[in-house]
Amino acid sequence: MDIPPDKLAWMYTTMYRIRRFEETMLEQTFKGKSMGVTHSSDGQEAGPTGICAHLTDKDWISSTHRGHGHCIAKGLDAKRMMAEIFGKATGQCKGKGGSMHIADFTKGMLGANAIVGAGIPLAVGAALTAKYKGYDSVGVAFFGDGANGQGVLHESMNLASVWKLPVVFACENNHYAEATPVEYAVAVGDIADRAQSYSMPGVTVDGMDAFAVYDAAGEAIARARRGEGPSLIELKTYRYHGHFHADEPHKYRSKEEEDSWHARDAIRNFETRVAEQALMSQDRLTAIRKEIDQEMLDAVEFAENSPMPHLDELYSDVYVSYSNPLQGLR
Amino acid sequence: MTTTEAPAAASHQPLGPGFDVPGRETTYRETFNRTLRDELNRDPDVFIMGEDIAGGAGRTDEEGKPLDAWGGPFAATKGLIQDFGPERIRDTPISEAGFLGAAVGAALTGTRPVVDLMYFDFVAVAFDQLLSNAAKSRYMFGGQTKVPITMFARSGGGTGHAAQHSSNFYSILAHIPGLKVVVPSDAYTVRGLLAAAIRDDDPVMVCNHKKLINTTGFVPDQSYTIDIGKGRLLREGKDVTIVGMSWTSPVCKNAAEQLAKEGIDAEVVDLLSVSPLDEEIFLDSVAKTNRIVIVDEDTPRASMASEVAAVVSEKAFDYLDAPIKRVTGPHTPMPYNRGLEAAFIPDEAAVAGTVKNLLNV
Ligand SMILES: Cc1ncc(C[n+]2csc(CCOP(=O)(O)OP(=O)(O)O)c2C)c(N)n1
Numbered sequence: 221m222d223i224p225p226d227k228l229a230w231m232y233t234t235m236y237r238i239r240r241f242e243e244t245m246l247e248q249t250f251k252g253k254s255m256g257v258t259h260s261s262d263g264q265e266a267g268p269t270g271i272c273a274h275l276t277d278k279d280w281i282s283s284t285h286r287g288h289g290h291c292i293a294k295g296l297d298a299k300r301m302m303a304e305i306f307g308k309a310t311g312q313c314k315g316k317g318g319s320m321h322i323a324d325f326t327k328g329m330l331g332a333n334a335i336v337g338a339g340i341p342l343a344v345g346a347a348l349t350a351k352y353k354g355y356d357s358v359g360v361a362f363f364g365d366g367a368n369g370q371g372v373l374h375e376s377m378n379l380a381s382v383w384k385l386p387v388v389f390a391c392e393n394n395h396y397a398e399a400t401p402v403e404y405a406v407a408v409g410d411i412a413d414r415a416q417s418y419s420m421p422g423v424t425v426d427g428m429d430a431f432a433v434y435d436a437a438g439e440a441i442a443r444a445r446r447g448e449g450p451s452l453i454e455l456k457t458y459r460y461h462g463h464f465h466a467d468e469p470h471k472y473r474s475k476e477e478e479d480s481w482h483a484r485d486a487i488r489n490f491e492t493r494v495a496e497q498a499l500m501s502q503d504r505l506t507a508i509r510k511e512i513d514q515e516m517l518d519a520v521e522f523a524e525n526s527p528m529p530h531l532d533e534l535y536s537d538v539y540v541s542y543s544n545p546l547q548g549l550r
Numbered sequence: 551m552t553t554t555e556a557p558a559a560a561s562h563q564p565l566g567p568g569f570d571v572p573g574r575e576t577t578y579r580e581t582f583n584r585t586l587r588d589e590l591n592r593d594p595d596v597f598i599m600g601e602d603i604a605g606g607a608g609r610t611d612e613e614g615k616p617l618d619a620w621g622g623p624f625a626a627t628k629g630l631i632q633d634f635g636p637e638r639i640r641d642t643p644i645s646e647a648g649f650l651g652a653a654v655g656a657a658l659t660g661t662r663p664v665v666d667l668m669y670f671d672f673v674a675v676a677f678d679q680l681l682s683n684a685a686k687s688r689y690m691f692g693g694q695t696k697v698p699i700t701m702f703a704r705s706g707g708g709t710g711h712a713a714q715h716s717s718n719f720y721s722i723l724a725h726i727p728g729l730k731v732v733v734p735s736d737a738y739t740v741r742g743l744l745a746a747a748i749r750d751d752d753p754v755m756v757c758n759h760k761k762l763i764n765t766t767g768f769v770p771d772q773s774y775t776i777d778i779g780k781g782r783l784l785r786e787g788k789d790v791t792i793v794g795m796s797w798t799s800p801v802c803k804n805a806a807e808q809l810a811k812e813g814i815d816a817e818v819v820d821l822l823s824v825s826p827l828d829e830e831i832f833l834d835s836v837a838k839t840n841r842i843v844i845v846d847e848d849t850p851r852a853s854m855a856s857e858v859a860a861v862v863s864e865k866a867f868d869y870l871d872a873p874i875k876r877v878t879g880p881h882t883p884m885p886y887n888r889g890l891e892a893a894f895i896p897d898e899a900a901v902a903g904t905v906k907n908l909l910n911v
Pocket residue numbers: 284285286334335336337363364365366367368394396397398463601644646668672675
């Protein structure tokens with residue numbers, strides 16, 4: 221598939237923004253600025269980027285504990301994401317959700333989800349809304365290799381298939397679930413093969429190659445929009461850091477393995493390709509990087525200077541119809 | 551005062567402070583691990599399942615031993631795979647419903663599985679197996695069978711894990727006939743209660759509050775059990791009864807010590823089990839103090855605090871000189887922001903303030 225020039229620039233910007241957001245976020249976590257655990261997705265940028273390149277704010281995605289990349293690819297504001305991680309009132313969820321629960325419903329981002337597998341049926345439900353209301357929107361469920369162990373994934377795929385819902389199941393196979401290697405926990409070699417059991421197309425894609433992801437996602441999303449039902453895309457990828465900020469990955473994976481994935485880095489891969497094919501100039505790439513580097517400094521400053529939520533926020537947002545429910549009966 | 555619950559087995563354990571036995575200061579974490587080890591050694595039918603209870607599953611270290619990359623969530627099972635092997639220390643895929651259900655099936659057929667459910671919230675993923683199979687099999691099959699499984703998970707807030715990793719819904723579990731639920735409050739009690747749970751022929755959930763895991767306390771060297779369904783007194787007093795469970799027990803004890811400096815003599819009851827529930831211990835205490843405050847980190851509606859209040863109003867109404875008070879979290883999910891989270895969790899000040907209001911001082 222030919223990628224239009226502005227889309228190409230968007231893809232590079234998005235991947236680099238994810239990379240820099242994760243690096244910055246980790247730095248800030250180690251400085252004690254995060255109020256909880258954080259899970260970095262650097263290394264996995266090509267997946268969410270190549271998929272969300274086909275989506276608009278009218279499409280929906282569901283996400284995971286490792287959700288920053290999905291958020292950014294869906295157009296969320298780095299400032300408000302950083303502020304959420306800092307637990308600030310200006311955060312995407314007023315500081316009430318944190319890194320594992322960033323959401324923006326104006327962007328069709330249905331929330332990072334800290335229960336493995338729990339986000340998947342939400343994308344199916346969003347696709348149901350699309351079908352029910354006659355929208356041409358699609359739902360994309362992002363999930364990891366680890367979520368393959370959860371019954372809810374299989375229930376969701378079957379449901380989407382029998383109802384021919386416009387869903388894309390996007391499995392980011394980064395080869396580990398916490399410290400558990402995928403080959404120990406998942407009974408098939410290629411997760412995409414599971415699609416067969418649910419009568420939907422399944423493809424395994426190089427998740428370090430944004431162009432390949434773009435192509436595969438383009439087909440799956442077009443199929444969904446045509447009303448032909450769901451697809452499964454498996455993105456073979458790798459997380460560069462540990463499972464969460466304090467995890468030491470060398471306890472369960474080798475340096476050589478890490479190096480082999482770094483050698484296929486998605487961003488460098490993209491840069492080489494656009495240079496070889498004269499699709500984007502070096503100046504353009506440099507300008508984008510500069511802009512994003514500044515954006516991250518601004519995001520940290522914004523988060524840093526934002527106020528803490530007011531204590532009353534503890535009691536708000538529990539129900540639509542009333543706030544201040546039982547306040548602990550002290 | 552009588553109780554309708556809990557088998558009244560003679561208490562053979564050295565309950566209460568001042569154990570006259572050899573032992574040492576140990577963390578809750580290390581004690582938990584050591585107890586698992588004891589029980590694995592005691593009974594070859596005991597084995598453990600859970601996610602990353604070793605970590606790096608299927609891989610070996612330089613010496614060819616199975617990897618122990620994580621040693622379990624909060625290092626609960628550290629070192630066990632290298633001593634007991636992957637058949638007994640069994641890493642699982644992320645399939646809580648599947649492996650808890652498999653534990654029930656294994657228990658029905660002659661083994662004694664121990665299941666690590668990691669965070670307490672994930673109990674919900676496996677809830678059907680817990681509610682409909684683990685807890686009900688014995689009864690609905692007319693007593694033909696038993697389900698000797700032990701489950702454990704980390705409950706509570708205070709670590710910035712936010713809404714989906716900080717639950718304390720002890721009362722939801724206590725509500726289930728056929729299931730036992732214990733809420734140890736320190737290293738000493740987790741040793742006795744975990745050992746008792748693993749040796750128990752019924753399904754038992756062991757709730758480990760995250761904030762307790764790094765605490766230290768005196769633990770006897772020898773193995774022992776604490777009767778499931780028995781509470782203990784953490785402090786004797788005559789002015790008011792304060793009831794805690796899990797993390798709120800040390801909170802109550804600290805609050806009582808603060809209150810003592812102000813001339814208020816509080817008795818502190820540590821429930822240790824929420825099902826069976828040791829009614830006698832708090833009913834006897836109320837009969838003496840005539841006032842009761844129950845402290846529960848869970849949300850208030852239909853909580854364990856509510857349950858204790860109901861039992862007191864039903865069975866000790868005539869002893870009460872003041873309304874029963876509950877100190878709990880608010881009726882909200884756990885917030886992420888540290889300040890909001892701290893405001894959610896009952897602390898010493900909230901407990902002491904409630905007691906003082908109750909006593910009009
Ligand atoms: C139901 C449930 N079980 C366990 C966990 C703990 N946990 C958090 S992330 C994770 C591994 C997830 O692996 P994967 O789906 O491959 O995603 P990745 O972390 O690799 O992005 C586990 C076990 C959880 N959050 N929810």
